[in-house]
Amino acid sequence: MAAGLVISAPASGVGKTTLTLALARAWRNRGLNVQCFKSGPDYIDPAFHAAATGRASVNVDSWAMDRATIAHLVSRGTDADVVLAEGSMGLFDGVATRGVSGTGATADIAEMLGWPVLLVIDPSGQAQTAAAIAAGLRDYRAGVRLAGVVLNRVASPRHEDLVRRALLDVGIAVFGALPRHAEISLPKRHLGLVQAEEQAEIGKLIDEAARFVTEHVDLDAVLRSAAAWSPQPAANGLNVTPPGQRIALARDAAFSFVYPHMLEAWRAAGAEISTFSPLADEGPDPSADVCWLPGGYPELHAGRIAANARFRSGLTAFAETRPVHGECGGYMVLGAALTDADGVRHEMTGLLGLETSFAKRRMHLGYRLAALAAPMPGHHVGARLRGHEFHYSTIVAQPDTPLAVVHDATGAVIAETGSRRGHATGTFFHLIAEDR
Template identity: 95%
Template sequence: MSAGLVISAPASGVGKTTLTLALARAWRHRGLNVQCFKSGPDYIDPAFHAAATGRASVNVDSWAMDRATIEHLVSRGTDADIVLAEGSMGLFDGVAARGVSGTGATADIAEMLGWPVVLVIDPSGQAQTAAAIAAGLRDYRPGVRLAGVVLNRVASLRHEDLVRRALHDIGIPVFGALPRHAEISLPKRHLGLVQAEEQAEIGKLIDEAARFVVEHVDLDAVLRAAAVWSPQAAANGLNVTPPGQRIALARDAAFSFVYPHVLEAWRAAGAEISTFSPLADEAPDASADVCWLPGGYPELHAGKIAASAHFCGGLRAFAETRPVHGECGGYMVLGTALTDADGVRHGMTGLLGLETSFAKRRMHLGYRLAALAAPMPGHQAGARLRGHEFHYSTIVAQPDTPLAVVHDATGAVIAETGSRRGQATGTFFHLIAEDR
């Protein structure tokens, strides 16, 4: 049996990721096996979890996944001593329309699994009001149980005492209070945290966060608050069909946004994955039967990608006889051109007519439900796919045949339809699961 907890907050940017990593590493230092998960569609945090625990982390998402898929994914925590699910945004934040098993809110996962919530609260600019916020979150949804609070970025001992007293008066335990500590802030860029694999010092940073949390948080009390949990065998497993038997997967700093559970689903279905680096001017494996370019940060490496003649030529040759698919950044690289943040236009591989600009920045963010109008690798026309879109690039031209009719979570049709030309297909959304 394991013990489960959800780490959440009233809002984004409060310190959920840092606390999750610190708790995971601190308990690991004590000899415990720790398993992490990420609630919601954020594809960056699981790599940080893996760095902290030494165990692969995956996303669980109530908007895109059914309960059986979520239970299958979390069953990997059976052999762990403690399981931590890190939330996204605020505890109850999701979309307006319910998806497969919820709205995508962290609270959905907490209620579904029966795990109590440790709330991270930043009381900057307030004192007793922080207790009112905690009380509101505690009482908002009866099926969600609040275990207690960790205060983050407290200004002084007097400030901490005011907040602690107010929380004590309403019966909410305080597991600890963290003073401001800039040295353990994780670096960020326009799509969120700088990825774990790009940070050479990530291990030291997590160790410092763990040391800091051990000094200020009662780890034993947090552990006692966790719910004893014994997962039930799921009726079905991962709900993602592999795009082919032998998959050539682009993988480097420009092509790194791929959900861990998707790769696991491909391998579980018997697919073989070979990776290659476009930034190292490598072409896809000639023996593969499909090539997949995930999202990432091609806009930061556009000049280098454009100059990678072996990669561009190899990809074009591959696409003459076999399918190539790109997601988000990968889709942009399959296009004709990409204009970077400085306004410099770079020629891309030209397998699609798509042209995008990062100089004209506008955020595109949200869940996507796509009904395929044409086939793409692994899926036939008519298939319904659930995914998530998050980028700042603007479409300058999207002249090819639309790949899908794409709706947002409210049901509204959006312009990012994806494209198809010959053997090449692409979408701006990242695939999470097939719609059963």
């Protein structure tokens, strides 16, 4: 029987990921099997979870997924001793309009699974007010239960004492308090944390975080606060059709944003995946029947991608007879050109007419619901696809046939329709699920 716990906070940037990784590694060091999940659409954190636990982590998302899908995904924790779901943003932060099974808030997952919430509170610049915030979160929604609090970045023993007393006065347990500790800060860039596979020292960083948290947090008390959880393995898999039987998947530092549950679902449905590296000037496997370019950071490698002739010619030849699809960064690379942050224009593969620019950055962020106006690999005309868009590029030109009618979470139509030309298709959103 596993112990289930959700790790959340009042806001982003408080230390949820660091605490999740530290707890996971500390318990693993004690010989426990730890399974992590990520609540919400962040596609970077699951790789950090896997580095900490040695087990694959996946996203669970109440806006994009139904309860059966979420149940199937979390059933992988059946053989674990501890199951941790790391939240996104603040505990109750989601979109205004309900999706498939919720608004995308971490609280949806906590209530759905019956797991209590461990709050990470950063009391910088305050003292007793931190207790008021924690009490407000505890009482905001009846179906969400608070396990207790870990304080992060406390300024001094006196500061810690003030906050602890206030929390105890409102009946909230304090499991520990972490002083500021620069050695466990995770490096960031414009789309979030620098990816785990790009950090050679990630294992040492997680070990140091585990040591530090073990020193300052009562791990046994945290574990006792978790909910006993004994799910039955889900009978049904995910409602996902692979884009092909043999899939050539771009995979390197420029093409790395793909949801782990999608790859697992493709394989579970019988598809084979072969990877290639555009940055290493490799083209897709000629024996594959579809090529998929996920998102990532092509803007950081645009000059190299533009110069890699074997990759470009191999992809062009592939697209003459077989489908090629790109998501976000992959979509940009399928386009005609990409202008980087310094204003330098780089020619891309030209399979689509899309031109994008990072010279004038503008954030595009949010859930997307797309009704396909044309087919794309694995999905027919009229399919309703749910995904998430997060990038800073500006569209300079998008001249091809629109791929879909795309709405944001409020129902408003947006300009990022995706494109189709010949065998090439692309979208700015990352696919999470198809409506059943």
